[in-house]
Amino acid sequence: MPAGLIALLLGSVHALSFAPQPLPLWMLPFVQIFTLALCLLEVSRLSRTRSALVFGFLFGLGHFTVGLYWLFISMHRYGGLAWPMAALGVLALAAFLALYIVLAVAGLRVAGIHHAGRQLNWRQQLLMAVTCASVWTLAEWLRGTLLTGFPWLNIGYAHAEGVLAWWAPVTGVYGLAWLAAFAAASVALFIRHKDSDRAAGAAVCIGITILIGLAGIILSHKAWTDPAGDPLIIRLVQGNVPQSEKFDPALMSQGIATYQELAALEAKSDEGQPDIIVLPETVMPVFQDLIAREIWQQWLRIAAQHDATILMGAPLRDAAGQHHTNSAIAFSADTPVEDLMSAQTPHRYDKHHLVPFGEFVPKGFRWFVDAMHIPLGDFDRGFLGQAPFSLRDQHVAPDICYEDIFGEEIIQQVRPDDGGTPGATVLINVSNLAWFGDTWALRQHLQIARVRAMETGRPMLRATNTGATAAIDPNGTLRALLPTMEAGVLDIEVQGMQGLTPYTRWGNLPVLLWSLLWWLTGSMVLGRRIACLPKVE
Secondary structure, rough: OOOHHHEEEEEEEEHHHOOOOOHHHHHHHHHHHHHHHHHHHHHHHHOOOHHHHHHHHHHHHHHHHHHHOOHHHHHHOOOOOHHHHHHHHHHHHHHHHHHHHHHHHHHHHHOOOHHOOOOOOOHHHHHHHHHHHHHHEEEEEHHHOHHOOOOOOOHHHHHOOOOOHOOOOOOOOHHHHHHHHHHHHHHHHHHHOOOOOHHHHHHHHHHHHHHHHHHHHHHHHOOOEEEOOEEEEEEEOOOOOOHHHHHOOOOOOHHHHHHHHOOOOOOOOHHHHHEEEEEEOOOOOOOHHHHHHHHHHHHHHHHHHHHHEEEHHHHHHHHOOOOEEEEEEEOOOOOOHHHHHHOOEEEEEOOOOOEEEOOOOOOOOOHHHHOOOOOOOOOOOOOOOOEEEOOOOOEEEEEHHHHHHHHHHHHHHHHHOOOOOOOEEEEEEEEEEHOOOOOOOHHHHHHHHHHHHHHHHHOOEEEOOOOEEEEOOOOEEEEEEEOOOOOOOEEEEOOOOOOOOOHHHHOOOOHHHHHHHHHHHHHHHHHHOOOOOOEEE
């Protein structure tokens, strides 16, 4: 089979490891490690740098095209872009993201991965595995940071389940990526040297991988955070309003009415009355001052009916109409209607990390955005580290849509600030993934949210329009989940948590410094000293 076809196939299979279906959940970590191991094995066997870089590019092209196929739905079905242009858009993004894998392969060549077939002692093999893990992690971090960042499909998210997952509170997702890449490099070395007299060195790397997994099992018994305050009953509302109707002026009021009916449902018992009712992103699909006063009054009646606080996503603008934000607001029955209509609510969060093309237009791409029909673009950016909402003895930190894929930003909400404002005890994500249909996007996002819960030691709640609406425990366990593409409510008791995990305290810096150190060390030691060793093969 041609090397290029092998690369595309490996990348495509690798993309299956980030969400269940068709693969079962327990299998995802193994598929991720094994397919990356085969990729690293092939890259190490190619003697020419150009061939290795092309292989890495095609692996990335297959990986990102398959893993992000759902973007085609948003651009074509809901954005109105002609299908050839939408398909080309997905391929262009996949090709761009594949360049980060090319960068990783280039870093591996500098570190001497093409000398992996030589007679390496166990120390050199271990250093090579460590260097591979470090280079891959640095490339993942660059992809998640440069040009506003896009860390979706970071290999760490394939390990929301499994023994490596329990390292998340210590290392964060980039630490999970390092451990996963180390395991993959160890498997690649073992395959390469299993029939040689240097197999013991690869076995050492496999042994260390097993020890890392055992340490993960031990970490699973460590509680990094403690209960804070009294538990709350939180209602998560999923209206399943079709994306084609959500922003249609003729059907908009019908969608809002659907959410009001669900929010107003009676609790199953007096003890189960919701304290907070959470609704998805842009559940109010136009700016607040364009919403009829009667609709806002109905929301206040629902809040009074349950004696609850309502937290919802809504686009907001100032009185002059010059500043627009994608926001989450919280209010109770005694909030004046005038405050709601003027965006002067008691609690307000403005989205900080905006989506390129959907919420702001990158320079030079206005033509592309104009070719689609995406409402509510060109938002202003909220500032990082906004104070959580103090609600019913808890401190609730909302984030909107794909903001929760940036763990380094979520921990800013969890840490107490210098002024004494306490950090969040509960995390809530409000999203509208109806743009992507009933696809991997929903399940991939759920896996990401599980990692955020583990990193911070906080419960993570998700209220979405079509799915996946869910409650996640601080240890990443999926506690309750509504079926996708169905309307319903999820009433769940939630215990807020306090205290800081190691990752919340230190962020990504330790993993990045560790990775940079070992890449430089590997490049200096391996890249020069083992080229003269005889080949095993």
